[in-house]
Amino acid sequence: MMRIPNLPESFTSKHAAKGWPLGLAGVALLIIGSFLSWSYDSNILGDLSFILYPGGLQILAIIGAVIGLLLLLIVKGPLADRFGPWLDAALGIRALGVWMLAYMVLVLVAITTESTGLINVDPGGWVSFVGALLLFLAGRFIPLREHRDLSRAKVPGWAEVLAVAIVMAAVLFGAAFALGREDAWSFILFLVFAGGIAAMMIRSGLLTWFGHVSQRQKKVLTLSAFLVAFLFPFTQSGSDANMSIATQVLVFAATAMGLNIVVGLAGLLDLGYIAFLGSGAYVAATMSQSAFATIGWKPPFLVVVLVGACVAALLGLVIGSPTLRVSGDYLAIVTLGFGEIFRFAMFNLDGNNGPNLTNGPNGIPGIPDLQIGGFNFGDEHTVAGIDLGRFSNYYFLLLILIGGVILVFSRLNNSRIGRGWVAIREDEKAAEAMGVNVFGLKLLAFAVGAFLAGLAGTIKAHQDGAVSPDQYMFLESAFLLAAIVLGGMGTIAGVLLGATILKLLPEKLRFFSEYRLLLFGLLLVLMMRVRPEGLVASKRRQLEFHEDDEELAVAVESDLVGETK
Amino acid sequence: MTVTEEVRNAVPADAQVVLEASGVTMRFGGLLAVNDVNLTVREGEIVGLIGPNGAGKTTFFNCLTGLYKPTSGQVRFAGQPLAPKPRAVVKAGMARTFQNIRLFANMTALENVMVGRYCRTSSGALTSVLRGPKFRREERATRARAQELLEFVGLGKSSEHLARNMPYGDQRRLEIARALATDPKLILLDEPTAGMNPQETRQASDLIFKIRDSGLSVVVIEHDMRFIFNLCDRVLCLVRGEALIEGTPAEVQSDPRVIEAYIGTGEGDDEDEDEVDVEQAHVQDTTVSEQQEEGR
Numbered sequence: 001m002m003r004i005p006n007l008p009e010s011f012t013s014k015h016a017a018k019g020w021p022l023g024l025a026g027v028a029l030l031i032i033g034s035f036l037s038w039s040y041d042s043n044i045l046g047d048l049s050f051i052l053y054p055g056g057l058q059i060l061a062i063i064g065a066v067i068g069l070l071l072l073l074i075v076k077g078p079l080a081d082r083f084g085p086w087l088d089a090a091l092g093i094r095a096l097g098v099w100m101l102a103y104m105v106l107v108l109v110a111i112t113t114e115s116t117g118l119i120n121v122d123p124g125g126w127v128s129f130v131g132a133l134l135l136f137l138a139g140r141f142i143p144l145r146e147h148r149d150l151s152r153a154k155v156p157g158w159a160e161v162l163a164v165a166i167v168m169a170a171v172l173f174g175a176a177f178a179l180g181r182e183d184a185w186s187f188i189l190f191l192v193f194a195g196g197i198a199a200m201m202i203r204s205g206l207l208t209w210f211g212h213v214s215q216r217q218k219k220v221l222t223l224s225a226f227l228v229a230f231l232f233p234f235t236q237s238g239s240d241a242n243m244s245i246a247t248q249v250l251v252f253a254a255t256a257m258g259l260n261i262v263v264g265l266a267g268l269l270d271l272g273y274i275a276f277l278g279s280g281a282y283v284a285a286t287m288s289q290s291a292f293a294t295i296g297w298k299p300p301f302l303v304v305v306l307v308g309a310c311v312a313a314l315l316g317l318v319i320g321s322p323t324l325r326v327s328g329d330y331l332a333i334v335t336l337g338f339g340e341i342f343r344f345a346m347f348n349l350d351g352n353n354g355p356n357l358t359n360g361p362n363g364i365p366g367i368p369d370l371q372i373g374g375f376n377f378g379d380e381h382t383v384a385g386i387d388l389g390r391f392s393n394y395y396f397l398l399l400i401l402i403g404g405v406i407l408v409f410s411r412l413n414n415s416r417i418g419r420g421w422v423a424i425r426e427d428e429k430a431a432e433a434m435g436v437n438v439f440g441l442k443l444l445a446f447a448v449g450a451f452l453a454g455l456a457g458t459i460k461a462h463q464d465g466a467v468s469p470d471q472y473m474f475l476e477s478a479f480l481l482a483a484i485v486l487g488g489m490g491t492i493a494g495v496l497l498g499a500t501i502l503k504l505l506p507e508k509l510r511f512f513s514e515y516r517l518l519l520f521g522l523l524l525v526l527m528m529r530v531r532p533e534g535l536v537a538s539k540r541r542q543l544e545f546h547e548d549d550e551e552l553a554v555a556v557e558s559d560l561v562g563e564t565k
Numbered sequence: 566m567t568v569t570e571e572v573r574n575a576v577p578a579d580a581q582v583v584l585e586a587s588g589v590t591m592r593f594g595g596l597l598a599v600n601d602v603n604l605t606v607r608e609g610e611i612v613g614l615i616g617p618n619g620a621g622k623t624t625f626f627n628c629l630t631g632l633y634k635p636t637s638g639q640v641r642f643a644g645q646p647l648a649p650k651p652r653a654v655v656k657a658g659m660a661r662t663f664q665n666i667r668l669f670a671n672m673t674a675l676e677n678v679m680v681g682r683y684c685r686t687s688s689g690a691l692t693s694v695l696r697g698p699k700f701r702r703e704e705r706a707t708r709a710r711a712q713e714l715l716e717f718v719g720l721g722k723s724s725e726h727l728a729r730n731m732p733y734g735d736q737r738r739l740e741i742a743r744a745l746a747t748d749p750k751l752i753l754l755d756e757p758t759a760g761m762n763p764q765e766t767r768q769a770s771d772l773i774f775k776i777r778d779s780g781l782s783v784v785v786i787e788h789d790m791r792f793i794f795n796l797c798d799r800v801l802c803l804v805r806g807e808a809l810i811e812g813t814p815a816e817v818q819s820d821p822r823v824i825e826a827y828i829g830t831g832e833g834d835d836e837d838e839d840e841v842d843v844e845q846a847h848v849q850d851t852t853v854s855e856q857q858e859e860g861r
Binding site for chain 2: 336408411412415416417418419420422423426427429430431432433434435436437444448540543544550553554556557
């Protein structure tokens with residue numbers, strides 16, 4: 001992270017009292033500016049040229065300002081007694097100030113570059129910029145307290161539930177807002193804003209608190225997360241473009257969750273995982289109603305799902321049983337090879353070399369939409385006046401799938417089998433000497449992971465309408481793995497987050513698609529250096545990555561003891 | 566002599582044989598690490614395994630527990646031949662601890678012991694996902710048994726502590742609890758008091774007696790002679806992979822060959838450590854025989 005040097009202490013202590021009114025002025029200017037016009041050019045950034053009618057980016061600035069105001073009131077004011085003792089609001093303002101300033105600077109840059117120069121920035125833009133600058137300075141002046149005590153966070157249960165609801169609603173609107181941005185600048189600006197909120201939450205201790213709350217309110221959190229995901233299509237008012245991206249994200253996330261069992265829980269490096277998704281998809285394609293389908297048997301989809309998943313699991317067992325006896329790197333190499341073998345096999349099973357099963361490089365196009373009972377997934381529906389298109393149907397189906405995958409993941413994790421996996425990761429020899437069935441458990445992880453990927457594959461085939469070998473390249477496996485590493489191995493929220501980031505960014509930032517691999521590579525190197533346990537770290541993984549960090553171990557332990565009490 | 570032997574050896578001669586290793590040989594390339602060693606352990610017996618460094622004690626343990634596949638020789642457990650596979654060994658009822666502690670460092674104490682219950686429980690993947698009544702019953706029982714074992718070794722209050730945060734002595738005891746969780750008939754302890762102070766050592770021998778009294782047989786590797794002679798019903802001394810002498814503590818400690826093995830004949834290459842052991846052996850030699858004098 002970048003570090004902004006502190007002002008000399010003699011200076012800040014002299015001006016400490018000015019920090020608070022400065023911040024208030026900054027917040028006020030930020031809001032006032034946002035209600036004015038930011039840009040003379042009304043064709044850029046989703047039109048910011050109205051007065052008293054803020055556009056999307058201006059609303060973000062207002063939200064940032066309101067959060068800044070709340071933090072200021074915690075530092076000094078009516079909220080100080082209730083939140084002051086356990087929230088480090090001063091640090092929060094500091095972080096928020098930095099990011100809001102960056103946000104406003106980028107807004108000015110965006111207006112300048114998108115239009116014909118700095119001249120296009122209207123007075124409102126300057127006012128908001130000055131407001132952000134004042135907020136930034138306030139953050140520098142307000143003295144830090146350096147201590148926060150989360151145990152003093154006495155918040156009633158209903159407020160915790162409310163906090164969960166607010167966060168979830170914010171996620172929903174954030175996702176809808178992000179997908180609604182059509183130009184790259186708006187999307188980047190949104191990312192900066194989201195980064196600012198995240199930084200504020202981390203620095204003020206709000207995120208830690210929320211972590212504790214979500215532990216206590218696990219059921220509420222899970223339910224509301226699914227509710228939010230369920231409501232998402234209704235925010236898109238029938239736009240299939242965004243829903244298409246959303247379904248792709250879900251397929252990717254479901255597959256990544258399956259791989260997470262193999263990599264995150266059992267600790268096996270699988271570089272050919274995409275092949276299991278592919279085998280599921282090919283099974284569904286060859287048994288579909290497509291004119292190019294090569295198998296005459298057309299069972300109902302529920303049977304196809306089972307067949308696809310079982311074929312994938314069987315492949316997993318076939319690959320796993322000879323290779324899982326050897327350790328570590330060998331497995332990675334063999335699975336890498338398997339992934340490529342799968343692709344080439346699909347490529348070559350075209351009738352020229354052996355049976356015609358896959359139509360070779362042409363793949364199997366024209367796979368019709370799913371039909372489960374009387375429900376056709378190609379139909380549009382109107383629910384409560386909102387159009388739900390074809391992709392929304394698949395979206396809901398995938399939501400059920402991902403729920404199932406998460407259920408399998410978390411239940412296996414919290415069981416005798418999950419303990420066995422942890423033991424194997426920790427010390428394979430000792431686990432073996434304690435009677436843990438090391439080989440069997442590894443094979444199980446492999447088979448379960450493959451099964452779930454096969455399941456996802458059968459749906460993917462129908463959703464895409466076509467399968468072809470080049471959809472299942474090594475790169476896809478690498479991306480799945482990257483999503484897990486980025487998000488946090490062995491966690492649910494982390495992998496969902498990682499999958500969303502990795503799938504959403506390239507869709508929204510088309511201009512960098514050429515540099516996509518380069519940027520992801522850099523991102524991963526950076527992650528390994530700064531936070532190897534991923535964005536959302538599982539406690540155990542965090543410990544594994546920081547073998548020597550005694551403080552962390554003690555902190556995690558007190559968390560564990562706290563949970564059981 | 567005979568009197569003391571009767572007092573020490575509370576195990577009747579006709580007690581059932583738990584472990585019977587015959588002709589165990591382990592060869593690593595040109596090195597004969599264990600050569601034709603026999604060991605018989607009866608029910609409720611504590612057997613000591615001593616010998617200078619590099620004598621092959623831990624290798625012998627590894628052969629017994631299936632971590633190594635012996636080059637030749639046979640291990641019979643409770644009358645049945647034992648396959649040299651760790652899991653089969655644990656299932657048959659033989660558990661072990663390690664010389665250099667091998668706990669699951671990032672798991673809590675309770676979780677460590679619960680892993681030990683793995684081979685005595687049977688919830689599979691499907692049961693775990695469906696969470697039927699059987700799963701919940703078994704999970705509850707596992708947890709209860711693990712807690713019980715932690716209390717047995719005196720760690721009842723540390724169940725939620727991470728293994729890596731625990732003091733050294735507690736880690737040793739936790740390893741014993743984890744081994745006990747596999748419901749063994751025989752437990753193999755590899756240097757359970759290494760690095761412990763006298764008080765902790767005393768606690769360790771109390772714990773081992775307690776384990777014996779609960780009906781288990783124990784085999785202990787140890788360098789601390791006072792500890793071993795005080796604890797064991799029988800002692801087997803290994804030197805350069807071969808069984809030098811097997812007998813009661815009194816017999817072993819008075820045998821000139823044992824003393825010679827520890828002193829070395831001048832050609833030993835790790836003399837420093839040997840000398841330390843020699844002094845210990847001498848000191849303990851006298852103290853133990855004094856105790857015996859008093860006993861008479």
